[in-house]
Amino acid sequence: MPSKKVLFLASANLEAGLTSMALGLARALQREGLNVAFSKPIGQSPLGAGGTADPSIAFARDLCNLPVTGSLPLTRASDLVAAGDIDGLMDEVVDLMDELHGDYDVLVVEGLVAVETDTLALPVNAAMCRALGADLVPVVNANRPSASDIGSLVRRVARQFGGNDDTLDVDGGFAGILVNKVPEDTDPDSLHGLMQADLGPNLPILGTVPFDPSLYAPRLQEMVDAMNLTVVNAGAMESGRVSEVVVAARSVELVLPCLVPGALLVTPGDRADICLAASLSFLNGTRLAGLLLTCGSRPDAVVSEIMRPAAEAGLPIFLATDDTYNVAAQLAQLDCHVSADDRHQMERVITSIADRIDVSALLPRLGAATKPLLSPSAFRHQLVQLARSADRRIVLPEGEEPRTIEAAIKCAQKQIANCVLLGDPDAIAAKAAKLGHVLPSNLEIVDPASIRARYVAPMVEMRKHKGLTPEQADAQLEDTVILGTMMVTAGDVDGLVSGAVHTTADTVRPALQLIKTKPGAKIVSSVFFMLMPTEVLIYGDCAINPDPSAEELATIAIQSAETAIAFGIEPRVAMISYSTGGSGIGSDVEKVRDATRLAQSLRPDLLIDGPLQYDAASVASVGKQKAPDSAVAGRANVFIFPDLNTGNTTYKAVQRSAGVVSVGPMLQGLRKPVNDLSRGALVEDIVYTIALTAIQAAAPEVPAVSVAEAI
Template sequence: MNTLPRHRTFYLVPVSRDAGLTSVTLGLVRALHLTGLRVGFVKPIVQPEVRAGDLDLAAHFARTLCGASAPDPISIDHAAEMVRSGQLGGLMEEVVSMVDTVQADCDVVIVEGLIPNVEFQIATRLNIEIVRSLGADLIPVLAGGAHSPATLAAKAAAAAEQYGDDGRRPIAGLLINRCADAAAASALSALGALTLKGSATPVPILAAVPNAPHLLAPRMIDIADDLGMSILNRGDIESSRVQTVVVAARSAEKLLGDLRPGTLVVTPADRSDAILATALVAQRGMPLAGFVFTCGGRPAPEVAAALAAAPLDRLALLCTEDDTFVTASKLANLSAHVNRADADRMERVISFIAERVDTAPLVHRLNLPVDGLMPPPVFRHRLVARARAASRRIVLPEGEEPRTIRAAAICAEKRIARCILLGAPDRIREVAAAHGIDLPDDVEIVDAEQQRARYVDPLVELRKSKGLTKLQAEIALEDSVVLGTMMLAQNEVDGLVSGAIHTTASTVRPALQLIKTAPGSSIVSSVFFMLMPDQVLVYGDCAINPDPTADELAEIAIQSADSAAAFGIEPRVAMISYSTGASGAGEDVDKVRRATDKVRALRPDLIVDGPIQYDAATVESVGRQKAPGGPLDGRANVFIFPDLNTGNTTYKAVQRSANVVSVGPMLQGLRKPVNDLSRGALVDDIVYTIALTAIQAAAGDAGGGKLAAAAE
């Protein structure tokens, strides 16, 4: 077991109000997670702008997107009253208690400071007192803009002078956000450090982040809420993003030339020509954000009727009493803040910043080894890195589905895999254009209709033992999943991902029939990767085998352990039962006992224990009581369930009750990798499943005991 690192606390203090403090803070939390550290987050006191009863945005997103331990902040009213009544020391004790609670389970704690403004002038004083009370290392957060390095160094030094006793509080580094452009950010990053007045050594630049207009796109619902507009039609108001605003001040012909995906059209309601011309563009597939009708007007009845018909009924329609000029001005000056309901945008902001953070100076300050836990961000990060190294061809049978097309484009852009979209080429390109997706040349499009005939004879040959006829094969190949599976069976691709619009059975059945088991495997099984708040657990088998024998259960355990190792999880295998050790008897528990013995005999290198109850496998104190001297020590991360009833029930119970994201099922033991998606899968889910499949393919044996070699 790794020695726990010495706790370290970093306090992020804004040097200017427009530095984007929360975004930068959470980007740092994510970046540190990706190093394998256990990161806690504390926003000690709520900003005054937060309404009473609401959770501070920083704490909210730290919990929901970063998986960080984040207590509720102290209310501003309580803090102000404590200061007014001379109880500043008591307030600091409350803050220290919050941090200590988080610190107990973390290697490093990131504390977000307070942003001073005219109504909150006490913020600077509170920042200083909190930094001193915590003994935290300081990280000034600056707005880069077009400032020179010398100007930024002077600003950071001036801010740092306010902290510390006689000398300065240790400055761990500088975070510079909102640089004028990518060139300015790159120039700062190239410097590596800035020399501050009075500082003995240069202070490292932890990140220089450029302005990113594409991350500022609000949703239509945010515009309606922020500007108090009436909603005439909701449509896709919760998901439509405004990339650009166009005012219908010119002719309809000139207006059409300005339309792009994500355009919000601002127009008086009596401009029926402009409205109908724009609607025609949307009807032909361009995903516009919607309309804002000004001056309190409503479209003419015939125009309203046209907008109410599919697919135009998906457009969000807003109305404001303001005139067009005032409306355009308000939109131009709209706050860049992220609405608490807009988790997708905040996730993209956090990822954008995290990718640009150099964590090395902070990790060096810890001066202790990293704990072996794998948080979900680390899991996802390693998936992408290993898939990129594998460079495999993955077929996507649902090639005309928008999420799948976008995922393929992302995989090409990030070099995660070489994706093949299966479908009608014209339709695929039409869907891509309608959704504003730029398909890179690296994404291969295969015409399913033209390819089916050449797989008829191979399919008949593969299924001849079942008496499959040529006509039956032709009918079967009308199913794009069957066609894609045949491409995989013929070694023309390396893996298959499906399920965005197909059932699990539709994805898995062709694989079981046509791919079959890998050499050395007698069974096909599955695992789910359970993305718990602080680590990733592996559950198997929760999808394939109803009631495995002891020998089959042992093979499932070995397959699952190898899968865990392939994805960077050092397997500690728990063979789950309703009793622990020798405390129970009966065929069910005996089966688990025999399976455990066989795993130990076949793979003495694995850490495995069983039969063992779930609590004894996961809680150290319970494990010491129920399984004293056992190898798991309450830290199991691979859980093998005795049957499908137990496994599937447990997986769904944990997923729903703990609001846990799961990736899978990933099939094990097949000659070639096939993986299923949820029909509600997000684009990111598809991207990570493609990455997972590419890693399996790189092993040359999708779960046949050799998958761990892919991790080397």
């Protein structure tokens, strides 16, 4: 029987999203530094009976890195309840908790999900809650009830679990309530206030989560499998999802406004006008989920030939033998639960929910001292929070690039930074519309032609030693990266992010020429944040300096330690080599040894040690054996590599072989922050790079120590 605090989550009504809310709560508690364990004592498929195995435990273990218990089969629970042996079932449930080893602060338990005509979930959930000595967290689906209805549901749950519905507070066995799927036309914060007024101030409302259709969009492959469809053209089917269904039963001009990204267009194959409209829309940039032809009919040869460019561009096309009405009915019944193998989507769901949960009211009740925890999700969450606090203005020179537009929209919506897109406002608005987005009012768009002239004279002044003329400056400023760099130099914006379509040299060269390095810093270096399963490591330099000298290596170590501090990481810096301590000889290890001594003398306040082999730096047992007196060995979190060959190879080997997410490279040593993107960057990569840049811009100035003067 667990001695720690137990939170038991149970659905207050149908389709409450119990699994995602339980994992979202676990993630929110992790972000506060708590050690969280997870249990789904009785397994069930997403639909409640039959089908695939319950994915809750796998998601908890693999996505949230939680210690987990096993699950009893649903049939076992049903048999024991039918035999009148619910006490025997509870004995087996409690025995499962013995599988939890190690230290944890709180156990999150997901109860049985109630389904239609189900009579098992309620009595078993109530019995489990009592047997585990748990505090109850009802989860409410807000898609239908009003605020007062939610209050009635919570009071009914209190009665069902043997409590007093007149005592809706933490002393009555409740830890709080969670509300999921708040309708799109309802403000979650307003609903939160109404519910709090109805339920009283002593029952914490831990979160009100808005309904996001994209989180419940089934994959095209799942649709094909469930409906036994014929794939006419696979196109982008592998990554496609159905966010909405459009049944084309009207004239084409009335269907056109419904053709938005993620829409699945359903039409009989003989509706040439609809098929051609879908093809043209896709070719114009609207990423439809696909075209589903009904009645077993395909377009004729002439129409198919006209549609061929859209098919070659990736438009998925499917064929159903049923008529349109029956196909639409089948689509309405598609299972929208996240499949066990759909880890990326479930990560999105968990993160989205955790962002809306506030566990501050729970912390005193849990009685555990929180501590900084930088799991990958916690680090990403911290980036967003720090960037919001920074409130910086970041210019995006590639303002007409679709991924950049989408990233800027997300940053505006989440208030991560005040983004400035450089580009033609009409072109940006049109591309946003094709992506299915409306440009937020707090997203700034600047036409480069409207501001270019103001930077000609300052640029000429800065580059006059190179003989730059006004005419040359005006011509160079037509490059939006150079224009954006001048905006940073002039203090009109706080930082710059580029590289989605430009090379690293295109991004970095103007920064070196115009922004220049910090006083005392002779070089610009870079770091990657390596998001390991349970912590975040910093690798430097893996992108800029091919073969740094001992003096430059010392600078990189100090810069990287300061970066760690800016991002809430207490740096323990390991200077990596093929040898540990004084055991090795050769110019390469001597360079690392000299760099270590120099960095230690310049910054005695930092924990820096070397030379250390990678295993001696990262593995406690090896570090204790090879460097027993080191404060860094075995527990390093900042790794400084001796050259670019070693650093770049190591970061990519770890990233690819271990499936580790890396964020970066982030440039260090410039007077003001400029960061480069990979040309294959995803929208999320751009969002987090913008957040990094905003945080850098807000970091307090640390006087740079001149390495040259210290030698």
